[in-house]
Amino acid sequence: MAVLLLAEVTGGELNLDATSKAVAAAAQLGEVTALCAGASAAAAGEAAAKIDGVAKVLVAEDDSLGHRLAESTAALIVSLAGDYEHIVAPATTDAKNVMPRVAALLDVMVISDVSGIVDGATFERPIYAGNAVQTVKSKDATKVVTIRTSTFDAAGEQAAAAVETVSAAADPGLSEWVEDHVAESDRPELTSAGRVVSGGRGLGSEENFELIEKLADKLGAAVGASRAAVDSGYAPNDWQVGQTGKVVAPELYVAVGISGAIQHLAGMKDSKVIVAINKDEEAPIFQVADYGLVGDLFDVVPELTEKL
Amino acid sequence: MKVLVPVKRVIDYNVKVRVKSDGSGVDLANVKMSMNPFDEIAVEEAIRLKESGAAEEVVAVSIGVKQAQETLRTALAMGADRAILVVAAEDVHQDIEPLAVAKILKGVIDAEQPGLVLAGKQAIDNDMNATGQMLSALLGWSQATFASKVEIEGEHAKVTREVDGGLQTIKVKMPAIVTVDLRLNEPRYASLPNIMKAKKKPLDEKTPGDYGVDVAPRLEILKTEEPAERKAGVMVGSVDELIEKLKTEAGVL
Numbered sequence: 001m002a003v004l005l006l007a008e009v010t011g012g013e014l015n016l017d018a019t020s021k022a023v024a025a026a027a028q029l030g031e032v033t034a035l036c037a038g039a040s041a042a043a044a045g046e047a048a049a050k051i052d053g054v055a056k057v058l059v060a061e062d063d064s065l066g067h068r069l070a071e072s073t074a075a076l077i078v079s080l081a082g083d084y085e086h087i088v089a090p091a092t093t094d095a096k097n098v099m100p101r102v103a104a105l106l107d108v109m110v111i112s113d114v115s116g117i118v119d120g121a122t123f124e125r126p127i128y129a130g131n132a133v134q135t136v137k138s139k140d141a142t143k144v145v146t147i148r149t150s151t152f153d154a155a156g157e158q159a160a161a162a163v164e165t166v167s168a169a170a171d172p173g174l175s176e177w178v179e180d181h182v183a184e185s186d187r188p189e190l191t192s193a194g195r196v197v198s199g200g201r202g203l204g205s206e207e208n209f210e211l212i213e214k215l216a217d218k219l220g221a222a223v224g225a226s227r228a229a230v231d232s233g234y235a236p237n238d239w240q241v242g243q244t245g246k247v248v249a250p251e252l253y254v255a256v257g258i259s260g261a262i263q264h265l266a267g268m269k270d271s272k273v274i275v276a277i278n279k280d281e282e283a284p285i286f287q288v289a290d291y292g293l294v295g296d297l298f299d300v301v302p303e304l305t306e307k308l
Numbered sequence: 309m310k311v312l313v314p315v316k317r318v319i320d321y322n323v324k325v326r327v328k329s330d331g332s333g334v335d336l337a338n339v340k341m342s343m344n345p346f347d348e349i350a351v352e353e354a355i356r357l358k359e360s361g362a363a364e365e366v367v368a369v370s371i372g373v374k375q376a377q378e379t380l381r382t383a384l385a386m387g388a389d390r391a392i393l394v395v396a397a398e399d400v401h402q403d404i405e406p407l408a409v410a411k412i413l414k415g416v417i418d419a420e421q422p423g424l425v426l427a428g429k430q431a432i433d434n435d436m437n438a439t440g441q442m443l444s445a446l447l448g449w450s451q452a453t454f455a456s457k458v459e460i461e462g463e464h465a466k467v468t469r470e471v472d473g474g475l476q477t478i479k480v481k482m483p484a485i486v487t488v489d490l491r492l493n494e495p496r497y498a499s500l501p502n503i504m505k506a507k508k509k510p511l512d513e514k515t516p517g518d519y520g521v522d523v524a525p526r527l528e529i530l531k532t533e534e535p536a537e538r539k540a541g542v543m544v545g546s547v548d549e550l551i552e553k554l555k556t557e558a559g560v561l
């Protein structure tokens with residue numbers, strides 16, 4: 001049984017962490033062919049060929065694939081789909097944009113955010129902000145699946161698999177890219193980081209959010225935020241952790257000035273060790289924390305940063 | 309331009325979800341139901357387009373049980389002009405899959421010919437994040453998902469999208485499907501006079517059969533379970549104690 005896996009390629013580069021976690025999951029389904037698509041994707045293809053479990057790499061390079069626009073990327077996948085029983089991708093925003101479109105074009109359901117694979121047709125996925133886990137069995141001939149990467153370990157390395165090129169499908173020309181606003185950062189990437197420090201509304205301002213960043217830098221951690229912190233403009237949107245943001249499962253998650261709404265917990269409660277710092281001893285975050293510290297974050301966080 | 313807004317009736321986001329002990333699903337009997345929060349944002353955006361003169365009419369559509377009428381009345385009270393309810397289920401526990409919803413919406417769109425569809429990015433019950441993309445595929449329209457800013461510029465819409473790396477702006481051909489994210493706007497509350505007025509606005513009822521759509525699920529739900537519980541942790545009294553525990557007990561420092 002064959003699996004076509006859409007590798008996560010951004011600006012010509014492979015996102016190794018997300019892709020190799022999806023490969024680890026997809027390898028349970030069958031032989032994996034990784035598709036690297038982009039305006040330039042050859043280097044990403046070379047990198048994907050070395051992920052353990054990848055049997056073959058397809059590289060599609062075309063300007064129309066440059067910014068992972070949904071219409072052209074979906075058309076490419078559909079043009080290749082006939083050979084595969086499963087079409088899989090890591091559940092990134094790019095793949096969430098593309099994969100339901102692929103599924104509808106194939107007249108099948110998409111199975112989003114899969115956290116467990118039971119067999120080739122049966123999958124587990126969280127629903128209701130992770131308050132329930134559903135096991136579903138697909139009746140469709142082709143299974144289009146996105147993988148919740150935080151629940152799978154990354155695949156290792158191997159000697160490079162063969163790389164072939166394929167051509168892009170006809171570009172429907174429905175959308176064009178205008179610009180990206182991407183913050184450059186030396187910090188680890190949120191969804192792959194081993195440690196994450198997140199701040200919430202309790203920080204009170206964008207300036208104060210620096211306390212979170214300093215603690216994160218001391219720990220070599222990525223920075224996250226609650227929705228309230230993002231909505232209030234203390235932190236950028238791509239730091240949001242939760243049901244409708246990013247899902248993380250680091251070794252260490254430190255939640256500062258975050259109350260612990262279910263929508264936030266949905267994005268971090270699978271972390272190995274959770275630390276909560278909050279001045280309200282009744283805050284629900286303490287119910288999932290391994291270590292809770294009741295106190296004013298403006299005292300506790302500088303002291304913690306200092307003493308680490 | 310006519311704007312179509314699909315709104316879903318879901319469990320209120322504040323309600324603590326209870327998984328039924330027989331594993332058959334989540335208990336939805338007698339719990340508070342509301343409009344999917346993302347759909348409120350979509351309705352708000354549609355109304356603002358109307359207020360700015362970019363749109364003439366806002367039509368809200370819901371697919372599900374008869375009680376979704378209430379959800380549509382909320383959309384009407386916020387300012388939508390009319391509503392269409394496609395009664396596709398009898399039991400509140402029966403969720404219509406995004407593929408079937410998209411097929412029904414395609415039927416509605418073929419009849420209504422809107423210039424723009426504003427949907428939510430995700431329903432907070434099934435957490436699928438799929439319907440808008442599927443609908444766009446079925447129609448062969450452009451799609452712009454996870455929108456935090458929407459500007460209509462004649463034959464195009466310029467949409468800023470919330471993506472993993474930050475923000476991406478794209479220009480899509482109209483007619484388009486846009487799915488909205490949290491930061492697009494803050495939805496208004498319906499005023500009492502508007503709630504009264506909404507009762508008189510037209511609400512049509514249809515069935516999936518009217519659009520020739522079979523809503524039989526493609527995904528058979530085998531079981532629904534509670535997630536693994538986390539063990540309760542401990543409270544520490546000081547920063548020093550915290551560091552000590554993280555080093556020796558948790559071994560993460």
Ligand SMILES: Cc1cc2nc3c(=O)[nH]c(=O)nc-3n(C[C@H](O)[C@H](O)[C@H](O)COP(=O)(O)OP(=O)(O)OC[C@H]3O[C@@H](n4cnc5c(N)ncnc54)[C@H](O)[C@@H]3O)c2cc1C
Pocket residue numbers: 199200201202203225226227228229240241242243244245246256257258259260261262263264267277278279280283295296297298321345346432
């Ligand atoms: C559709 C939908 C989707 C959502 N998606 C997400 C999501 O993906 N992620 C997410 O996070 N939320 C999400 N939310 C929002 C969620 O419901 C909460 O509103 C949000 O998580 C609250 O953020 P917060 O904990 O920072 O703020 P609050 O709930 O206001 O909590 C602030 C906390 O800071 C503490 N505090 C204040 N001052 C101090 C101080 N000096 N020292 C120490 N502690 C202090 C307070 O005691 C309080 O516990 C979503 C909501 C909806 C409706």
Ligand SMILES: Nc1ncnc2c1ncn2[C@@H]1O[C@H](COP(=O)(O)O)[C@@H](O)[C@H]1O
Pocket residue numbers: 313314315316317344346347369370371372404406409426427428429430431432434435436437438439440
């Ligand atoms: N049954 C439904 N009735 C109306 N709109 C729906 C329905 N299901 C999904 N939608 C729309 O599609 C969006 C995404 O839902 P989903 O793909 O289920 O996560 C929602 O925010 C709604 O705008």
